[in-house]
Structures are given as structure tokens and as C-alpha cells.
Amino acid sequence: MMDDKLKEACGVLGIYSNHEDPAISRTVYYGLYALQHRGQESAGIAVSSGKGINYYRGLGLVSEVFNEKILDSLSGHIAIGHVRYSTTGANTLNNAQPLVVKYRKGALAVAHNGNLVNADDIRRELEESGTVFQTTVDSEVIAFLIAREASGDLIKAVKGCMDRIRGSYALAIMTEDSLIGVRDPHGLRPLGLGRYNGSYIISSESCAFDTIGAEFVRDVEPGEIVIINRDGFRSVRYKGPARRSLCIFEFVYFARPDSTIDGVNVHTARWEAGRNLAVEHPADADLVIGVPDSGTVAAMGFAAASGIPLGFGLIKNRYIGRTFIQPSQRLRSLGVRLKLNALKDVIKGKRLVMVDDSIVRGTTSGQIVKMLKDAGAKEVHVRVSSPPIGFSCYFGIDTSTRRELIAASYTVDDIRKFIGADSLGYLSLEGLVKSTGLGADNFCTGCFSGDYPLQVPREGKKYLFEKC
Amino acid sequence: MMDDKLKEACGVLGIYSNHEDPAISRTVYYGLYALQHRGQESAGIAVSSGKGINYYRGLGLVSEVFNEKILDSLSGHIAIGHVRYSTTGANTLNNAQPLVVKYRKGALAVAHNGNLVNADDIRRELEESGTVFQTTVDSEVIAFLIAREASGDLIKAVKGCMDRIRGSYALAIMTEDSLIGVRDPHGLRPLGLGRYNGSYIISSESCAFDTIGAEFVRDVEPGEIVIINRDGFRSVRYKGPARRSLCIFEFVYFARPDSTIDGVNVHTARWEAGRNLAVEHPADADLVIGVPDSGTVAAMGFAAASGIPLGFGLIKNRYIGRTFIQPSQRLRSLGVRLKLNALKDVIKGKRLVMVDDSIVRGTTSGQIVKMLKDAGAKEVHVRVSSPPIGFSCYFGIDTSTRRELIAASYTVDDIRKFIGADSLGYLSLEGLVKSTGLGADNFCTGCFSGDYPLQVPREGKKYLFEKC
Amino acid sequence: MMDDKLKEACGVLGIYSNHEDPAISRTVYYGLYALQHRGQESAGIAVSSGKGINYYRGLGLVSEVFNEKILDSLSGHIAIGHVRYSTTGANTLNNAQPLVVKYRKGALAVAHNGNLVNADDIRRELEESGTVFQTTVDSEVIAFLIAREASGDLIKAVKGCMDRIRGSYALAIMTEDSLIGVRDPHGLRPLGLGRYNGSYIISSESCAFDTIGAEFVRDVEPGEIVIINRDGFRSVRYKGPARRSLCIFEFVYFARPDSTIDGVNVHTARWEAGRNLAVEHPADADLVIGVPDSGTVAAMGFAAASGIPLGFGLIKNRYIGRTFIQPSQRLRSLGVRLKLNALKDVIKGKRLVMVDDSIVRGTTSGQIVKMLKDAGAKEVHVRVSSPPIGFSCYFGIDTSTRRELIAASYTVDDIRKFIGADSLGYLSLEGLVKSTGLGADNFCTGCFSGDYPLQVPREGKKYLFEKC
């Protein structure tokens, strides 16, 4: 109720150490903590000691799932970790990742960020040939496809799996002796490669490298498979290149500003989006304020480009815990006020530009506009640093059903009236793309344009977002 | 440290109701509570509503794992449950039962009491053909063998599974529309059939029928498959009869005295064992006392046969919880005293017969003898209502390794000296068998005789007791 | 619903060690565990290191409240502990004991078993003179009365407190340098003295001495104050002797059979009560069975005196946890069956004597009689090893209101009909007293006779049982 954002699906991380490292699970712990914004529902770490894989998964934040005793019990020289956003349910824990399986060649652990569009078809086929599933996550399909490769050639197995699956995937895979990173041929979800203590690390975002003191090397390329084991580092290309299609929403909202993805710094892209927004939709106003935290950077860019001073007009309460009690009917009117408060002394009598990164269902924007006006704002000009979201995502983002997307059914002016703004301007798709410094052919812009890099299921298919 | 008993592996239960029954999970809850003595480490219930299977499993006692909210969420018309004894570990929860899988025909849940001796071989074979496992329990092997049967004929699938697996198994299996009970061809582990509310119930022991108000009908026969669904009750025979070999230890210690298994009442068998023990190993004594709770019934039989009065010489503390702190080095001498206390006024100056059901490692018997002597007993004549345990069990009982079995390495007289008794007498195997009223060819007596109903793995094989 | 017993109020324990003893809190832990039957709702331990008192209290069993970390944090050379039965409520934890206060002379901890009949009057008086209370337990009144003595003479302070309070109390009191045991002038509640590791220990029951390896020395006398500190052991008499009035129900039900109180062994008294019962109310029957656990010993005495064989006719489930879900409306008929089961093979066709220790509201006896008849008993002759309970207790036992006591309103024959027994016999008060080997003038028999050792409040006063 208090949040109107798209939900990221997952974050993955993997570390290979040349030596047995008793601190490896702690290092993954801190790395996952840096990726926590990508998923707060469950967390897990799997460790290989060279002889079998040990793992632990739980519901909640990284700091809630693990304690010293658990981390101490996870010792080895390879480790992968996962944080997950997902709908809850009695058996959610069963769907937590990494998924660990035993197969003919030993043990295998898989952590996945993304969404397969043909997982159900593959499941059905595998079931027809006698396969049995215990979870509903895509990772299980991936693990099964890799495990059934008879030859034991891991690269061949991964490639064989890639032949079958369609959709988005950034994978951290661990066998008892190797760490493998895989990025789907379109590169829909990010995956970075770093150096750590003389060996290698992979992570959904580069911010995790900074947190644990690793050095960012480069992005894993779309369609690239990287393998790290005692023979060192190897990179293998999955066949012919596909259209590169990184999810552009990583720059709009998902990724942390201190990450760099496919050569583009997230903070810079957001600042530039704010700049471009000021050019496309100027406003005659006294003060620019960002909706914290996601609108903060774009607001700075907007202020810089427009020459209108930047102000700190909204403060956000940081203390909502997992068990925070939502207001009951009687107190429903409190709404977004529990999370945000307007600084009257800053706002009073001012004509404001209120910058946010996106509007999904439109449920909170109106409440914020009203809060600002109640606090004395003379005018509120809403500026959004991305285009209207009119289409569902099939590649790992929870856009719910299309009917819930306000821009799928309403014009910009209808939305303006609905949220009570004096004016409303969305950044154009061209403007958004330009803010990244790359060409449009580098991105998936499906949620804005309806133009997807690969064929998507019919709208309304049930399984749209039960995967990670 | 305070317990020197063999550990039972599991208890299973299944209920089929002709109608949607909102109380079905509560009924299973009370039934599992009656089977709690068969496993205190984890508990689980799976329910079918006709469209999919819902389940919940947790670590601890039945009363710790479930609450009203969880039970309310488990509604349907078929339900199976499981209680489990097992070694602990970070991922124990993953191995909890019932195991629930999805396969081509829908969902399948399996609850298993017993131990397969060829599970590893089957795993390896299945892995060779591409199968992937996520747990280390035998139930997963069983579920996979059933699920891979292509025709969808459930009976055929179960029989196909039975063709492959060797060992002990009492199974409660549930598909979305049927409840199936299976007992291995040797009938190594018990399984009873009852009537409940106009339909059927299966349970490891008949005591669960009494607790929930069901009526005991008969034992499921060795090699019998019973299927209950909307077409009613059906019994199918797995091919030709094997040697019937019920685990005789069910009568010695595992089963509850109020259960009746294969026509033999457990209490009666224990009383008769006490009687026979008095005949085989009479003692010149003033008082017979039982070691609570397992020696109580045999002590009564011993007293009745010997004419020596029965006394209440040892009291047991009932309040040890799961987190009870074991004495540290400094207080180690407390030992069995934390659990048992001698009644001095009863014992002082008496020559005692102390009756216990079995001696495994011999660690506590000596402490009890000493406690009795400290309390003033003039003599302590230990009588054991079963033979020396000299061999490992491969069919669902945790006998640890053979080296830990005191009777595998020492003579009766050595044991007598070791425990400080004035005399020591074990019931003979003939005496034990006779106490059941059946012939020796009805039982597996492997742990006493080393004579097993089917071929067992070489001693020392690692996987001996990682299954349920 | 499944239990028809009077509830004991509390157990107390105190240890003085001549040296700093890092294991002192563990020793108290095991001692409280031996007293657990006296109270299962909360537990607490307070420790003095000579400089201040440290403590921990929690809701639940001793094994649930404490863990290694907490016990390790409670180090010192004196310690007292408490287990409590009480009604629950949001702030129950606040009422847990020992109560620890800071006053002019330092810190003081009080653990109390009993009930003051004039606590409210004292509270009111103290409040009038400006005192402020934070709990509703009598211990707070006791601590305040001791603390306000100006001179700092501890003995004088305790005596001054005893001048004011009326009712039952066995107290373990600890200052920073002394352990004090106090028993009220009537000796209503038990308190024993033991030797432990060269120093002293006090405990509500002697069974705790056995558990931790201490040696029982003697009972603390009614009106006696014992002080143990660096000057050794001292005993002081509160003025002139009152009528000695130990609660006779300790022998009927509360105390553990392995305890000895005021020179009488509990087991022996129960056995004799069974004997006397057989003489007073013989029965023409085939088998004597006890209702476990409380009727077991008296049943043995009955069998011995009557010559009728003893049988094991009812089995009790041991696994009810704190969160056990009571049957809802739909399953209410399960009732006592969840806790007890009849052994059909033992009972069938027999005329039974069913021995229980007491009948309070009469709610379960009828269910047990029915269960036995359903199991095939031809006749059930109920024998109760104590007299009808017709009056409330004001000295630490929860008898609820008098209206709930079945014997307060019905004749023995009415009760017989109500529970469906073929005959019903209660032991006479004379018979009960005789079973202890002491004269009637040694006991409070108020709940049976209405004759109390000191004046009691009018029936129905609200505060009857809110104290410990």
C-alpha cells in the first residue's frame, strides 16, 4: 500500500577461492547484503568444500536469515549466494535459492536471477519423460537440464541447457569443484565479474565488489559462460550473438547508483535522465524535490539542468520492519504518511517540481502530491524520469497484471488529474535511452514499448511471475 | 548420555474422508501425537483438496511444529502425516517428510517408515539416467520410481516401485485423489487399517486409532497394497508371498503397549516376556522393580511369575525439553540422576530384581545399579526382557555401528561386571518369541541373531542410517 | 479440560557455596528441573557474586527458559531459584520470581512458595505510607517489609516481616552475602535443608537434593529461619510455636514420591493410603489399575492389601507440549482420550478397581470410566485415596471457587452416578492421616474438613489465588 514500485526478482553472487577459506560464507554474506535491494524475501548461501555441497536458506533479510553459527558451519573454497523477492506462502521456503541437487556427477547448486518464458513447457516435457519436481522455481528446471547431460562435460551441459531455455537468466552455478557464471544471450539481467583475493567473483551488481573489497573487472557478456576452477578462468561463448537487450529498468530503479552495468554507471544514467527530463518537460517552479530514495538522483539532474534550486522536501522513515503493522480500516487514511513526511518550512508557498523515477499503479503519487499541497506547496509539477509503463514484463520483474498498470489504460492527462498534479511530464523513451549513453538497440524496453527481444507468452498466463 | 535405547525411525498415518473435511489436519495432528514415541525430531502433514497438495513440515514435536493457523490452512479430504527420528543437521528440515513432488500426473506425497538397503544403488542408476535428487531420504527414491511409470496406472506404478526397492517400508502415499497404504513383502514394519467416520485410516500403530476415535479393522498384510478413493476400498497383492518378518523389537521396546500388531497385543507380549524371564532367570530377591518406562510391564510379569512383590523403586522426571542443557564436564557425574531417582524408603535393605527391556551400549545400566545400591539396596539382580543385541539393524532402527553394541564384544558375565550387578540374566530368543504367542518364522530377529530376512549390506557401509 | 487436579503453586531452591562457583546456576537449573512438577509456567534464577545480584526469569519450563549463554552469565557464590504455576496474562513475566529489589543495604532476592491471606491489607497500608508496587505477587510485599527495617539487622528484618504476614510461606531469600530459608510458623508448605559440596542448600522438596547429588539433612522447622553466610550456618526461631500444619495434600498429590517431608516419605504415605483404602472400601474385583501417574502408587498399595492382582490398564501420552492444540468443538468428544488410552487386552471382561488420588471437579473421572467400559471392563469400582474435597484452599493451592468442587455440592452416591462407576469409595480423613504415620494435629486438612489452622478470608474474595 505504501509502495508503488516494480519489484526486482533476485540477486546472485559467487566466489571462487584458490584455497579453503573459512571466511568465504561471511564474504558472501556481506556481498548479499550489498545486493539486498534486489530481494528481501529470502536469502541463501551454498558452499562447496570439494567434497559435497552444504547450504542454508531462510526467509527474510540476509541479516535475519544467518547467524555466526550458521556461517561458521558453511566452510569451503567455492560459494554462491542468492537474495530473492517473491510472493509469500506456506511453502515459500521450499522455493528459496540456491537450489542444491545431487546427480550422477555429484552435487550442483544453482542461483538464478531472471525468468524463463518456456519453463512450463520444459517442465511438462521433462515430466512426460518421468522427471519429478519439488519446487516451482525455474532454477529447478535449469538444474535438471544441466544434470541430465550424460557426458559429464559441464560446458556442454550448460550449453545444452541454454539450447532449451528461453527468457532472462543471470546464473551463478556451483559444482563441487567449479564456479560458473552464465548470462543469457540477450543479457537481459546484469552479471559482473571481479577479482578477489587472487581469484574470481561474480555478482549481479558491481556494488557488491566494492562492499567486500573486490575489484570490478568487466561485465559478463550476453551469451557468455565463465568457468572458474583449479585450472583458472575460462570464458566460453554460447553460439551466435543475439540482440543485446539489457533491461533498461535497471537504470531507472532496480540497480544501486554505485553499480556500473554494461559500461554504464547507474548514478550517471539517472542524473542524465533527470537532465533530459528537464529539457523535455521544463517547469516554471521555485524548487526541485526528489521522492526519496528513488527520485533523488534524477531530481539533482533536473535541478542542475533547469537552474531551479534543489530542496530536501520529503523525509522517509527508515524503520519499517518485516512485521510492521499496516493501518487497519480505521486508520487507512494515514497511507503514505507513515513512510514519508513533507518538510513544511522548505515547501510552504513554493511552486514545486516533484521528481520520481516511475509511476506503476499510481496509488501513492496522488497521496504525495496531496501531502505536499497540505504542507503549503502552491503548485506541484510531477516529473517522472522514465516513460509510462504500459506493458507487462516477462523477464523477471513483477509488473503484476497489465490491468494494474495505470498507463496501460489512461492518458498522461488522465493520470495527471488522478494524482492531482498541476502538470505531469514523463521522460520519453528516447530521452531515457540517451541518458545511458548507449543506443536503443542495447536494451529491452518492453515494459515501456511492448517491444520484447523474444517472443512472450499471451498476457494473463498464470505463471507469469512465480519464478525468480 | 541419559538414554541407552535403540531409536525407532518413523511413524506414518493417512486418512481418507468421503467429504471435504476442514478438521482433517487436526485429526492427523492428534493421530501423529499418538505416534510421537516413534519419532520426535520432525513432523509433517500433507493434505489433498482434490486439486493439488498442500503441506507443512517442521523440526520438533508435533505440538511444536503445528499451530492453529497452520492446521487451518491445511484443508482437504485426504491427508497423510509423518513423525521422524533422525540425526540433526543444518539441512534436516529438507529431509523432513512427507515428501511432496509434482510429476506428469499431478502431485504425489510419500511418508515412509523403514529403510531401503538398495536405495543408493537405485539412486546411482536413476542418476545415471539423468535423475536429480534434492534430499537424502529414501522417500525421494520411492516417489521417483512411482512417478516415472508412464502409463499413469497407480497400482502398476506402486508395484513397479516395489519390484525395485529392497528393505523395510510401511508407506502412506497420497495422490490428489487416492490414499495408498503399502507394507513391504516381509512386513518388517507395522501398518494398521482402521475405519473412521465412514471411511478409512491407516497408521503405523493401532494406538492412533483409539486416540482419534477410529476403529481398528486389521493389519495391512506384508506385501499388500491398499487403495482408498472415491471408488471405495481396494486391496491388491504384490506378487508371491515372502517370508513374514515383523521386527520383533516392536514388542520389546518401540511400539506403545496399547497397540496391537499382527494380532499380538504389545502389552501382553511384554508381560509374557517378563514371565518367561522369571522362569529362565529366577532370582532370590525381596522386590521386583522396573526401569521406567520401558521395563515397567515386564517387571509386572516377572513379579507375577516369581511371586516376588512388585515395588515402585525408580521415579522418572518427565520434564526434559528439547533444549535441556546436558551437564558439562564439571557436573558430568550427575548422569542418569537427572532423569531417574531411586526411592530409598522402598529399596533400603532389599535384594532387588531390576527389570529393563534391553541393554544397548550399557552406559546407563551401571549408573542405575549404583544409584540403587547407594539408596541402600543389598543386592541388585538385573534381568533383561530380551536377548543381548549383538548385530546391527538395516531396516529402520538406529543401532549405530556394531562396535557400540556392548553385547557384540562382551560376554554376559563381562557385562554383569561392567554394570556392577550381582547377577544378570537376558531372556533367550526362544523366550522372547514365545512371549508373542507366534512362531519364530514370523519375525525378523536380526539384531539378536544376525539372521536377516533379506541380504544386508556389508557392516560399516556409511549410509546405514541416514534414511528414515 | 484433560486434567482434573489441584495445582501446586511454586517450588523454591537456594544454594550457598563457600567459593565463587561458575557452575552454581547450572546446579540450580538441575535442582529446579527436579522441582518442575511444582510449577510449569515460569522459572527464574538469581545469583549473587557478593557485589550485586544478577538474575534471569522467563515463561515456560526450566528447559525452555534457560540456555547455556544465560546460565554462563549467572555466576556467583549464592543462588536462588523458583518455578511457578500461575494464571497467564500479558504481564505475567513481570510477576515471575525470584523478585529482585535494591534497597538501602544493597540487593535482595525473594522466592516464595505459598499464599498470604493478608497481603492486600498490608499492600494497602504500605501504599498509604507512600509505597509503590510494580507486581501483584506476595513476594513484593515480603521484600518490602524486609527492606524497610531500618537497623540493617537481617534476622530482625525477617522476624519483623513475619510479625506482619499471615498465611503460608516457604521462602528462599538471598542478600548479597547471605542465603536465608524461612518456613511459616505453621509449616504449611515444605522446605528442606541439605549439605552440598561442603556448604548448604535449601529446597521445597528433598528430591532436588538427590538430583544434584546433595545430601538431605533435615526439614526446616515451622517458624524456623536458617541463615547461611561466611560465618556458617545459623538457625533462629521465630517466637512461640504455632500449631504445626503441613498441607496434607503434599502427600496426596503434589510432592514427588521420592521426596521426604517432615519425616514422612511421600511414596510410603501414598502406598499406605492405598492399603487403608482397600480396608475401608474393599471391592469384589479381578484387577486393580491406577490412573497414571498420580494413582499408580496407591493402586499398588490397594492391590497388596486386597490380594487383587495389579494390572497396567491405562497408558498416558507423555508428549503434550505447551502449545498443544486443544480439540475444537468438532473434535471435543476426544477429551481425555488424547491423554489416556485403555489397554483392551488387559481389561476386557474384567471387574476393575480404578484407583485415583483425588477427584476435584469430576470432569475426567467419568470419561475414564467410560473408556474402560468401552474397552470391555465388566465393572468399574472407583477408589479415591483421599477424602472428598469440599472446601477451598487459601494457602497456595488453586482450588478455584468452591462451586467448582464437585464434593462441595454432591453426595458420594451422586458423584458415583455422575461418573458412571459401579461403586465409589473415598478414603476417610482418618485413613489418610493414618497413612502418614503422624497424628492429625500435624496437618492442615482444610480442603477436606474446612478446618483451617488460621483465619481465612470470606469465600469468594477475589485475590484468592493471584499470589504464588
Next chain:
Amino acid sequence: MMDDKLKEACGVLGIYSNHEDPAISRTVYYGLYALQHRGQESAGIAVSSGKGINYYRGLGLVSEVFNEKILDSLSGHIAIGHVRYSTTGANTLNNAQPLVVKYRKGALAVAHNGNLVNADDIRRELEESGTVFQTTVDSEVIAFLIAREASGDLIKAVKGCMDRIRGSYALAIMTEDSLIGVRDPHGLRPLGLGRYNGSYIISSESCAFDTIGAEFVRDVEPGEIVIINRDGFRSVRYKGPARRSLCIFEFVYFARPDSTIDGVNVHTARWEAGRNLAVEHPADADLVIGVPDSGTVAAMGFAAASGIPLGFGLIKNRYIGRTFIQPSQRLRSLGVRLKLNALKDVIKGKRLVMVDDSIVRGTTSGQIVKMLKDAGAKEVHVRVSSPPIGFSCYFGIDTSTRRELIAASYTVDDIRKFIGADSLGYLSLEGLVKSTGLGADNFCTGCFSGDYPLQVPREGKKYLFEKC
């Protein structure tokens, strides 16, 4: 380790409703949530229904302590709440607030923000006259002083209490029929008055009014007592005015920017402090960045005044939970990196002004400077928007001992070298005072100047910060 800030002691809140209000505890819950920044260690709510006071307190965040069931059980028409920062310990829960006591006039609840400097003296005196204490919090002293007033005149009792206590206190007091707000004669800690649903509310900070939809009316004045009950609102003045001395650190760090205290908006004061800092300590630099979150506002003021552009140079991880595992020896070097990360693309090659609100021990500033330089900053000019902290606080702030305050022992240039900054400038005390728009005689500036509004204990006295 990762935080170098002074710790606020507490927040208090009280609501009076003219009618029984089932949602009153929820409203307090949301109000406390808005005050959560003032204390994260424990939280409590006490409610009066007119007949007795009910309460609940626990360790942790407001959202962790309370659940729907607990809030539903706290119904009434008056409520007070408390959040607390404190050192931890086994018995911390005992010291949680509100403190609830029973005394001659009924029940009394007290919630306190502040610290009494003569609490120990009063305790000793009260103890001499026989008083007994159960906690170590000042609130207990306050409750006792109020409760002992014989006449029952509440105003007289509060005034009598104020005659005795010296130090800082903002109090929310509740009897069964009245809500009382008290602010000490110096007004050291803030307390605001608001209108809510036709009645009144008091709160440590006005931000809580916004969150729950109340209207800010005015500050409670130093030495003012406000009473709200069925007779309406009354304000009483404690005798002659003292020197007004609001803690100036509320503007530096403690209070939320959206609060207004004693007529000064916190955000505005911080912005002005940044402005004044730019004037006092200009820097030749390319970019101004704030250390989040506390340095953000001052950085904006600095940028505005200096004309140097504002940048977003440091990002803060929001997901540290209560059980977050601190790095062990092996990973200690991670330090502040777990919490903050530098945005390389923003910083690289730039000469930075890094604005923070204060430096206490100086442990993290050096790490942040190094992080910025590692990220490519050419120069780092540290600017602090308050003066050096050279003296302990005795009025409710945890400054630890004076020895830990870096500015108590080192010169500004030593500190500059220690933290590795290219230049270091602290705002002058005059500059800080000027930023509030009020005169210096309105504030306690003791931690900066050593000049306290009332006599303070000798440095090193143990009890310095065990109170709230």
C-alpha cells in the same frame, strides 16, 4: 564500529482521547514509529481504560516488539509510549519503559526522556527511608516521588517531584484518568503539544504529529506541566523561570529534519549551519557531498552558499538488521565499506568537500576519506557542521567517557591528519547558534563548551549513562 554518532536517549508520546478508542494503541504505535530514530533498543506502550493500566514492553524496534494481537489487547482512552536507546544486558527488559506502578491512588505510568544528575542521591535517600527499587531507570525515582505525595493532588505531587529532581526530563505521565506532560525548567529535552481528534497529544518531536495526522499546537514550555483529563486541558507553571537551555545537539543530529522544536525547524537550522560553514571554512573544490544521512542537509546549505555543485557521492546501505554480523578479525578491514560506498563516476578526479554533522571518536571519518580517495577524489576537504565535541553530556546523551571524544585530546590539525583530510573545518559555536536564529542563551551547549546550565557530576561517575 560502523557508526560514529552520539546516541539519543529516548522518545516519549502520549494521547488522550475523549472517548474509549480501540485504535489508541495503534495510533501510539505509528507515533512511536515516527520517533524510532530516538531509540531502537526497546519500545513500550501503556494504556488506561479508566480502571487500571495495561502495558506491554519489549526489546527491539517498534515493529518488532508489537503485533496485532498485543495492540488489540491494549485498549483504553489514554495511552503513553516510549522508545529507548540503552546499553544492553540480561535484564534490559526490566528497565524498559513506560514504567507502571501501583500506589495508593491507583496506577501510574511514566515515560521519560532525559537524565537526572541527582537520581542516585535521591535513590539513596529514599532507600534510607525504606523504599525499595526494582529497576535502575530514573523513571522509577520519578514515579516514587510522585506516588508518595500523600494528598492525592496530582499537580502538587508532580511539583513536589520537580522540587527534588535535577537534570533533563521530558515526561509523559499517565494516571488512570489523566495524561500529564512535563518539561524540565531548563527545557533541555524537547516536548511538543498537538491536537488530535478533538483532544490532545504530546510528543518528543512534532514529526510524530504529521505521521498520525495530528496538528502541532505549540511546544510545551520549560518548566510547564500540562494536564489533560475529562475537565479538559490545563497548563500549570512550575515556579520561577530557569535559564532556557534546549540541547542544541537536537538541531545538529538527533531530531528529524521535519520536526520543529521551540520554534525552530530542524531542517532549516541544518541548512543554515551548512551555509554558515561555507562562510567560515570555504574550500576550493569541484563538488560538495554529504555523508548520508546526517550530513545531507548541511551539504545542501554548503553547496548553496559556496556555489560549488552538490553531488551524490556516497550511498548508504539501508538493510542492517539487529542481528547483522559484524566482521570478524579476518574481515575487519571492510569497516565502513559495509555501510557506505563511494560513487566513483561522480567523484573521480574531483576536489571534494565532504560535509558531516559531527565527529565523535573519529573512527569512521578517516575510513570515509580513504574510501573517497580510493575512488579517485583528488582532494577531500572535510567540513563539520558543528563544533568539536570536547565535553561529556550529562543530560541524556551517550557521549561515553570524555577520553573517547577525539576533540577532547587533539587539536583540529591533529584530527585532520588522523583522518587524512586535505583540510578540516568545524563550524564555530557562534555559527551553529546563529543557524538556529535564536540567541546563545536559549541552548545547552555543554558538549561543545563545557558550560552546563546546571551543576554536573564529576567526570567519570559511573552512573553517567545508565538512565534513559
